[in-house]
Amino acid sequence: MRNDHPELSWLREQGYRLTPQRLAILDVLRNTHGHLNPTEIYQRVSQDIPGLTEATVYRTLNFLAEQGLVLVAHLGRGRLVYEFTEHDHHHLICRQCGDMREIDHLELKGLYKQFLNNTGYQINTIHATFFGLCPDCQKDWSP
Amino acid sequence: MRNDHPELSWLREQGYRLTPQRLAILDVLRNTHGHLNPTEIYQRVSQDIPGLTEATVYRTLNFLAEQGLVLVAHLGRGRLVYEFTEHDHHHLICRQCGDMREIDHLELKGLYKQFLNNTGYQINTIHATFFGLCPDCQKDWSP
């Protein structure tokens, strides 16, 4: 497990502690391409940290999300998934057929600038899920 | 309770049924300014529909969200809130102090057009929560 990531010393400077649980959870997220739900994360991390509890996984994921190190996506129907904040992207989901595609972070850059100008807010964590109708399902829609 | 809302006949045309439960839940959301969580909705609607169960509230909220009649916002820490889709807006939350402000739907119009051009998707439901740092908290951040 590598400990030499910049976000780790940043966390320590804030007064947070780098526990084996946090490091292992972050490590799994860092080395996973795509989303994981809390149970999947628990199962993987348990192999490294035998005594781990699910409560800690949930708490840690909330913590990491608050710190902006991981992204939470609400994919509808109460399903939450988590993902390391490296390759920022968002989701576009078709309400009809469930088809999902990714939207690159860069597509929203202009929007961030807009927010900065209008509100002074500096966006640094966001994960949006957009619901709409894909081209195919639009046909079924109009009478 | 008024039944003469356009979305209601649309639902019926899709083969969905207008049960008293659905009408009452929609009515509460329609007449509430701001967000409600499932429990708050359950408590209010129970007064009109004594036998109502929470399961039905959850199911109905998922249903209404899928149909695009209500918006779901995930405000962090696993708490979901629901809101009628009338005055579209989104949220900008400061990760540090928790300050929250609303972003008008229109600010994202350009983005929707972009999505339509690039992917063919027609966005009709979205509720995004953006996390960032408000102007005040940005001061504490840089060393």
Add this chain to the structure above:
DNA sequence: CTTGCTATTGCAAGTAATTGCAATAGCAAG
């Protein structure tokens, strides 16, 4: 108005996520 199809509900059980509290263990300071 009656009938029949089936979407929706209530119930109860199951799964997912949060939380209070006492014990543990990071880590900064000496």
Add this chain to the structure above:
DNA sequence: CTTGCTATTGCAATTACTTGCAATAGCAAG
């Protein structure tokens, strides 16, 4: 290296949300 402060964990209980199934009730058609 030791010490002390307190953030974090595990445990167990609680709350939040989902789901299978049989009974109920919209509503379209006759």
